[in-house]
Amino acid sequence: MGEFHKHVFVCTNERTGDDARGSCSPRGAAELVECFKTKLHEHGLKRIVRANKAGCLDQCAHGPVAVVYPDAVWYGGLVPGDVETIIQEHILGGRPVERLRIPPEQLTGRPLPPGLEGR
Ligand code: FES
Secondary structure, eight states: OOOOSEEEEEEOOOOOSOOTTOOSGGGTHHHHHHHHHHHHHHTTOTTTEEEEEESOOSOGGGOSOEEEETTTEEEOSOOHHHHHHIIIIIIITSOOOGGGBOOGGGOOOOOOOTTOTTO
16 A cells, blocks of 8 residues: 555634634535545546545635645635646646645744754
């Protein structure tokens, strides 16, 4: 058995209440997950690239959100029509789809502290 070469994590979190950030589920996240699974299979990528439902990825204002690892490329505001583009250009072509990326300055992570760069 081999290993998966990439994972696509799609946030399917649903936040209740009136949090201004909103959440990904009401914006169509479940349909996105199914679209990724179906299209990865159609492209013969089953057991090579895995699409998974994820909890909140802490990029809520940009939902629906997906991240491709190990590339650490974050996509936001996705619609099902974007899935084929991501598979063609990023997964198969090796070039992230710049127009769909969350701008790095808007991501909520922090830079690595000194001594941990490059890990
Ligand atoms: S609810 Fe989807 S990233 Fe937070």
